[in-house]
Amino acid sequence: MTDSRFQTRFWRIALPLLVGVAVLFVWQGAVTAFDVPSFVLPAPTLIAESLVANFGSLMGSLVVTLRVTVAAFLLASVGGVALAILFVQNRAVETALFPYAIILQVTPVVAIAPLILIWVGFDQVELALLILAWIVAFFPVLSNTVLGLRSVDHNLTDLFRLYGASRLQTLIELQLPAALPYILAGMKISGGLALIGAVVAEFVAGSGASTGLAWRIVEAGNRLDIPKMFAALFLLSLLGIAIFFLLSLVEYLLLRRWHESVIRREG
Amino acid sequence: MNASSPLISLDHVGKTYASGTTALDGVSADIAQGAFVSLVGPSGCGKSTLLRILAGLISADRGSVAWPATETRPKKLGFVFQEATLMPWASVFDNVRLPLKLKGQSSEQARERVISTLSRVGLADFADAYPRELSGGMRMRVSIARALVTQPPVLLMDEPFAALDEFTRETLDDDLLALWRAQAWTVLFVTHSIYEAVYLSERVLVMGARPGRIVADVAIEAPAERGRTFRESHLYIDQCAAISAKLREAS
Numbered sequence: 001m002t003d004s005r006f007q008t009r010f011w012r013i014a015l016p017l018l019v020g021v022a023v024l025f026v027w028q029g030a031v032t033a034f035d036v037p038s039f040v041l042p043a044p045t046l047i048a049e050s051l052v053a054n055f056g057s058l059m060g061s062l063v064v065t066l067r068v069t070v071a072a073f074l075l076a077s078v079g080g081v082a083l084a085i086l087f088v089q090n091r092a093v094e095t096a097l098f099p100y101a102i103i104l105q106v107t108p109v110v111a112i113a114p115l116i117l118i119w120v121g122f123d124q125v126e127l128a129l130l131i132l133a134w135i136v137a138f139f140p141v142l143s144n145t146v147l148g149l150r151s152v153d154h155n156l157t158d159l160f161r162l163y164g165a166s167r168l169q170t171l172i173e174l175q176l177p178a179a180l181p182y183i184l185a186g187m188k189i190s191g192g193l194a195l196i197g198a199v200v201a202e203f204v205a206g207s208g209a210s211t212g213l214a215w216r217i218v219e220a221g222n223r224l225d226i227p228k229m230f231a232a233l234f235l236l237s238l239l240g241i242a243i244f245f246l247l248s249l250v251e252y253l254l255l256r257r258w259h260e261s262v263i264r265r266e267g
Numbered sequence: 268m269n270a271s272s273p274l275i276s277l278d279h280v281g282k283t284y285a286s287g288t289t290a291l292d293g294v295s296a297d298i299a300q301g302a303f304v305s306l307v308g309p310s311g312c313g314k315s316t317l318l319r320i321l322a323g324l325i326s327a328d329r330g331s332v333a334w335p336a337t338e339t340r341p342k343k344l345g346f347v348f349q350e351a352t353l354m355p356w357a358s359v360f361d362n363v364r365l366p367l368k369l370k371g372q373s374s375e376q377a378r379e380r381v382i383s384t385l386s387r388v389g390l391a392d393f394a395d396a397y398p399r400e401l402s403g404g405m406r407m408r409v410s411i412a413r414a415l416v417t418q419p420p421v422l423l424m425d426e427p428f429a430a431l432d433e434f435t436r437e438t439l440d441d442d443l444l445a446l447w448r449a450q451a452w453t454v455l456f457v458t459h460s461i462y463e464a465v466y467l468s469e470r471v472l473v474m475g476a477r478p479g480r481i482v483a484d485v486a487i488e489a490p491a492e493r494g495r496t497f498r499e500s501h502l503y504i505d506q507c508a509a510i511s512a513k514l515r516e517a518s
Contacts, residue, residue: 155352158324162346163369173368177356258355258397 042227047234050227058216058228062235065198065212068126069243072133073194077187079134080141085171087142088149105139109197113204122205129201129212136197137190144186148179181259184251191243199236213239272335273297274421274453275321281329281478282316290316292478293330298455300336300420303447305456305464305471307510309518313479314457318423321455322346337420345414345422345452349429351406353398353413359385360394363412370417377416384416385409387446404435408442415446422454429459437498440467444493461514465506466498473510475517482517485510 024044030036031043038046051058083101087094113132120128152175160170176183202214213232220228255262275298282291291313298304306314319325320332323340334340353362360381361368367377385391388408398406407427414422428436444467447454458464464471465487473483487506489497497503 153352155348155350156354158319159346159348159352159365160369161324162322162344163366164342165369169369173365174354177354180356258357258399260399 039224039226042230046227047230050225051231051234054228054231058213058232058235061211061213061216061232062239064126065195065202065214065236066239068129068133068198068202068212069191069195069239072130072137072197073187073191073243075130075134076137076190076194077141077183080138080186080190081145081183083138084142084145084149087146088175089167089171094146101139101142104135109136109200110204113201116201117205125205129198129205132201133194133197136200137194140189140193141183141186144182144189145179148182149175151182152178181251181255181261184247184254188244188247188251191247192240195236195240195243272300274300274302274334274336275455276333276335277317277330278333279330280317280320280327280332282313282320282325282327289478291320291327292480294479294481295330296472296481296484298453300453301451303444303454303456303467303469305458305468306474307458307461307464307471308474308479308514309476310459311479312474312476314459314474315425316479318346318425318455318457322423341420343417343419345417345419347407347410347414347422347424347427349426351398351403351410353406353409355398357397358394359390359396359398359401359409362398362409363416365413366417380416381412384412387415388412388442402435403431404439407431407435407439411439411443411446418450420452422452424454424456426457426459428463436463441494443467461507461510465503465510466493471510473513473517475514483510483513485513 027041028044031041042050083097087098109132112135113128116131117125117128120131156174156178157170160174165173198212199214202212203218206215206218213236216232217229217236220226220232252262275296277294277296277298280291280294281289283289294313294317306317308314316325320327321340322344332340354365357365363381363385364372364374364377367380368374382391382394385394388411390405390408390412393401393405393409398409401409410427414424428439431439440463443454456464456467468487471483471485471487472481473485474480475482485506488502
């Protein structure tokens with residue numbers, strides 16, 4: 001790595017961190033200086049204290065939310081890709097089903113959540129949350145994969161025909177690799193949406209039936225324990241950021257040898 | 268196989284696209300086995316359409332395409348596109364291996380063939396490189412290697428060097444000629460460059476547009492060894508001028 005590249009990388013991490021630290025200092029200073037009550041805006045130190053004090057319950061909730069999010073995300077990725085493959089293989093299937101996929105996507109999850117909760121039952125609330133998070137998360141993977149599978153260089157498609165490739169060979173050797181950048185882009189959106197879906201669904205479920213981070217926020221809000229609310233919020237953001245970075249890393253590792261989007265140009 | 272029969276026999280071949288454009292009309296020609304034949308003409312004269320019909324990618328609406336020497340279209344056809352048309356996610360080795368892989372050969376079975384084909388196009392050291400790491404000329408060599416790896420009796424080339432610079436193109440022209448001489452294949456070479464057609468071919472089919480048809484069938488006179496002296500000779504320039512005149516007549 002050259003010096004200048006190291007410097008670029010250093011500043012890419014250091015600059016946002018500096019901004020974050022500065023904001024925390026201003027926040028802390030302002031809260032102290034203007035004597036803001038903690039139920040309006042708690043100081044960062046108070047949030048940190050709350051995080052430590054409630055560490056056990058918050059971590060337990062984090063695991064619940066993480067479990068729902070990851071399961072929904074994985075099912076959305078697998079389901080989205082599988083359905084997209086089906087759509088591309090068979091126009092009739094696509095024509096018949098695509099409108100319903102769109103309906104599922106445009107219907108706000110808050111609006112279907114009560115229904116799903118009733119159907120699944122409050123005794124299996126995590127399953128209901130999983131279904132809801134999945135509904136939110138799966139569409140980006142589906143639509144991106146369809147786009148990717150359709151964007152194959154037509155000369156390459158001709159080449160495969162010329163060499164007598166079967167449909168399965170064309171799918172595995174040509175269409176899926178060509179669609180990979182699109183699939184990964186869809187998954188990156190999906191990862192964030194799965195978390196949003198899990199949280200929103202849990203808000204709707206409410207009433208302590210589930211014990212994820214969203215419930216901690218509702219609970220803390222009801223008790224006017226604003227520092228704990230912020231602590232839970234902080235963990236949620238952290239989770240979202242972690243998901244995004246992890247998926248970006250996967251994208252980088254899979255595409256770095258060949259795709260324009262991740263290739264760094266010299267100079 | 269009958270050695271004296273032509274490899275390809277075109278009889279009044281015509282093709283009209285759904286849009287109503289008549290791409291080809293009444294195209295008749297015989298292509299001898301082992302010949303190097305160029306199709307030259309302006310864009311829209313149906314050169315590529317003819318090549319795609321021969322490859323079996325599309326079918327003719329009228330007339331017949333026969334393969335008298337082999338009776339049916341050879342299973343192994345080499346096709347080189349205008350662009351290198353490589354899979355960007357696969358290494359040079361895997362790109363060249365593709366035709367063998369699609370026939371069910373494992374990487375180990377194919378290795379020797381792929382490597383020897385790569386060395387024939389001068390890219391043995393680049394087996395592990397990715398297409399984006401190569402220059403345009405090198406990518407085209409990979410594309411040619413992929414077409415050659417099945418050792419096809421016929422090589423169909425659709426303006427393969429059109430996107431390359433003059434120097435690279437001349438080098439590849441010479442390499443292609445050397446490969447053709449070493450092998451017993453038939454090459455059908457589509458180009459819009461009269462100079463390239465005359466330099467490479469034994470025979471040039473001049474095509475006219477709207478509708479696409481053959482307007483002249485010219486045998487090229489050239490020394491056994493073509494090279495810089497041929498490129499600069501009167502013989503070469505006169506033949507280019509003659510074909511140029513035929514193209515002007517047609518339009």
